[in-house]
Amino acid sequence: MTVIHVATRKGLFRLARGSAGWGVAGRSFVGDSVTAVLHDPRDGALYAGLGLGHWGVKLQRSRDGGATWEAVTAPAFPRADDPAEETTADGKPWPWRVEQIWVLETGHASEPGVLWCGTVGGGLFRSADHGESWALVRGLWDHPSRRRWVGGGADQPAIHSICVHPEDGRDVVVGVSCGGAWRTVDGGETWAVASTGMRAEYMPEALKFDPVTQDPHRIAQCAARPDRLWCQHHNGVFVSDDRGASWRELTEVPPSVFGFAVASHPGDPDAAWLVPAVKDEERVPVGGAVVVTRTRDGGRSYEVAREGLPQANAYDLTLRHALDVDASGALLAFGSTTGGVWVSEDGGERWQGVDARLPPVYAVRVVS
Amino acid sequence: MPTVEFTRNLARHVACPSEAVEGDTVGAALEAYFARHPRVRPYVLDEQGRVRHHVTVFVDGAQLRERARLDEAVGEASVVSVMQALSGG
Numbered sequence: 367m368t369v370i371h372v373a374t375r376k377g378l379f380r381l382a383r384g385s386a387g388w389g390v391a392g393r394s395f396v397g398d399s400v401t402a403v404l405h406d407p408r409d410g411a412l413y414a415g416l417g418l419g420h421w422g423v424k425l426q427r428s429r430d431g432g433a434t435w436e437a438v439t440a441p442a443f444p445r446a447d448d449p450a451e452e453t454t455a456d457g458k459p460w461p462w463r464v465e466q467i468w469v470l471e472t473g474h475a476s477e478p479g480v481l482w483c484g485t486v487g488g489g490l491f492r493s494a495d496h497g498e499s500w501a502l503v504r505g506l507w508d509h510p511s512r513r514r515w516v517g518g519g520a521d522q523p524a525i526h527s528i529c530v531h532p533e534d535g536r537d538v539v540v541g542v543s544c545g546g547a548w549r550t551v552d553g554g555e556t557w558a559v560a561s562t563g564m565r566a567e568y569m570p571e572a573l574k575f576d577p578v579t580q581d582p583h584r585i586a587q588c589a590a591r592p593d594r595l596w597c598q599h600h601n602g603v604f605v606s607d608d609r610g611a612s613w614r615e616l617t618e619v620p621p622s623v624f625g626f627a628v629a630s631h632p633g634d635p636d637a638a639w640l641v642p643a644v645k646d647e648e649r650v651p652v653g654g655a656v657v658v659t660r661t662r663d664g665g666r667s668y669e670v671a672r673e674g675l676p677q678a679n680a681y682d683l684t685l686r687h688a689l690d691v692d693a694s695g696a697l698l699a700f701g702s703t704t705g706g707v708w709v710s711e712d713g714g715e716r717w718q719g720v721d722a723r724l725p726p727v728y729a730v731r732v733v734s
Numbered sequence: 735m736p737t738v739e740f741t742r743n744l745a746r747h748v749a750c751p752s753e754a755v756e757g758d759t760v761g762a763a764l765e766a767y768f769a770r771h772p773r774v775r776p777y778v779l780d781e782q783g784r785v786r787h788h789v790t791v792f793v794d795g796a797q798l799r800e801r802a803r804l805d806e807a808v809g810e811a812s813v814v815s816v817m818q819a820l821s822g823g
């Protein structure tokens with residue numbers, strides 16, 4: 367059965383299609399902040415990353431689609447010798463503490479227990495046992511350039527995108543706000559920067575093209591051709607044909623090149639979706655109208671979908687994990703900071719709103 | 735033996751009954767409690783062993799200022815109270 371998981375500021379909601387369209391069919395953790403959600407297609411498990419405010423970051427797992435949950439170990443940093451001594455590049459304390467579970471991804475199909483987790487706090491973590499235990503990926507953490515990362519949105523640097531190669535689980539690309547993109551081809555032992563070609567408008571001239579100063583908001587890979595990566599960046603949209611070795615900027619994206627979310631068509635490397643907004647200082651839909659922008663030719667041309675989306679007085683911002691597409695490329699869903707959720711069943715041409723007033727949406731996962 | 739108790743709000747997330755434990759400092763008493771209830775530890779301390787930013791600890795009604803060493807002495811009849819800080823909202 368197709369389910370859309372919606373992680374929000376105040377709970378995790380499951381949407382299903384009924385006779386009257388898409389609606390809320392289940393809910394978990396009502397009242398708690400659910401910052402990430404993952405469905406593992408290898409064993410059907412569901413994972414929810416929680417931020418409990420006073421009580422810290424937690425991880426929950428469900429084996430029955432969200433009906434019941436069990437606490438598993440949340441990723442955590444090892445003890446630092448003297449964390450007070452360590453600062454980010456802009457002089458802020460780097461506390462060696464997971465402030466938020468920002469993204470969860472499954473490992474390769476041949477590694478059934480492997481999970482990856484990107485966190486606010488800057489740590490990339492890997493579990494080999496379905497989340498029972500986690501290890502900090504030291505290869506990336508100990509990379510000298512990691513000390514040049516800075517916060518983007520959050521005070522601490524944060525890892526938001528984890529693209530595991532569908533044919534080789536050792537080949538992983540991650541995106542960091544702000545620290546560029548990084549790639550390992552040996553399962554995380556060694557990493558090389560993978561954001562050359564991105565442009566950081568907000569940096570002094572000498573650093574605009576420095577790959578480590580980039581703020582990719584979200585990186586998505588095409589499952590069928592994983593060398594093709596899409597990036598919604600802080601000040602533009604970029605595409606790579608060589609798994610991050612080089613990027614080129616797409617400057618003509620309507621109605622705006624600013625946004626957080628991007629989704630790649632799993633089967634068509636030339637197709638991707640974006641949810642644009644007025645840039646940076648405002649972060650609201652252009653003209654108060656919610657739209658989804660789609661390209662089907664690798665960024666040469668675009669279609670702006672409006673049908674079924676609010677076109678006046680709408681101030682819905684879509685965060686980076688709040689847009690998702692299913693394995694067919696036909697079913698999409700996105701949510702907003704105003705609690706709106708919209709679903710398309712025709713590849714993003716026409717949309718229908720879900721009849722619910724949800725808490726602010728952090729993440730959406732479509733599971734067919 | 736000192737008693738360790740928790741705000742009832744924490745029981746929503748994890749079982750944390752009040753219990754008398756061995757220990758002559760706040761840290762020792764908490765460690766003795768966590769040895770019995772290991773799931774409670776990450777709710778109170780972060781991974782560096784510090785009291786979480788929005789958690790506050792009282793010993794016999796006096797608020798603890800030191801949040802990392804936890805070496806304040808506790809007596810046989812002391813009550814260590816783990817509460818939510820209002821700073822956390």
